[in-house]
């Protein structure tokens with residue numbers, strides 16, 4: 001959709017500004033950064049603040065300042081999803097013009113009573129002129145979406161049987177992450193998406209939308225998700241602690257080890273810039289453990 005005709009590598013890191021940088025965020029940041037640097041590419045930052053109810057005031061700046069202290073260098077201006085609404089509207093219009101969208105009045109409570117985990121299609125026949133408050137869903141089709149993840153290998157989902165008619169605009173009027181991320185990745189000409197495996201299962205839905213919207217599909221590369229001793233994702237919503245910038249060298253080494261890169265033991269004594277130099281030079285995607293979850297080191 002953008003102007004990257006020669007398909008130079010463009011990667012991105014897309015945190016949600018819902019809290020400070022924790023170890024899990026660092027894994028995604030380091031993995032996407034090194035993959036971009038190794039490919040002589042650009043590394044963009046996108047603040048995924050489309051869910052304005054979850055965003056925390058000042059968290060965006062906190063994240064950026066922490067990344068800066070670690071020595072990350074990004075290209076261009078940070079893109080905020082809240083500035084992208086008109087493009088999400090345009091994509092929605094395009095999907096509507098293909099008769100792929102329907103309004104849904106079902107409440108979460110109603111849906112929880114159905115046997116299937118998938119949306120049962122209750123509102124499929126409703127007209128878009130619906131006046132009552134509603135979400136917008138995309139019609140699922142009996143299509144297998146297959147992709148070859150650069151770390152996790154081949155992955156496939158049938159949209160109708162495994163995803164169902166999913167929400168692209170919420171009942172509260174906010175665009176859903178699935179639509180926003182697809183529009184943004186296309187607009188920013190992203191050639192490779194590097195992120196945690198918690199989004200592996202979302203990828204076929206995103207590719208489905210890309211196909212409907214006639215966007216190209218980037219390469220996907222899902223990194224093992226860092227979990228705590230109890231097997232829970234280390235995440236802002238679980239109240240994971242903020243990374244301690246005083247220990248940045250140690251933390252970067254730990255993250256490199258988490259990603260299977262095996263830095264030499266004495267590298268931790270080096271200046272952060274030298275750790276980055278080592279990391280970029282030696283980064284090998286094939287060393288990343290092919291596991292969906294891994295205990296944080």
Ligand code: GLU
Nearest residue numbers: 014015016048181195199
């Ligand atoms: N904003 C998402 C998160 O912080 C990442 C989305 C993505 O990388 O596609 O988990």
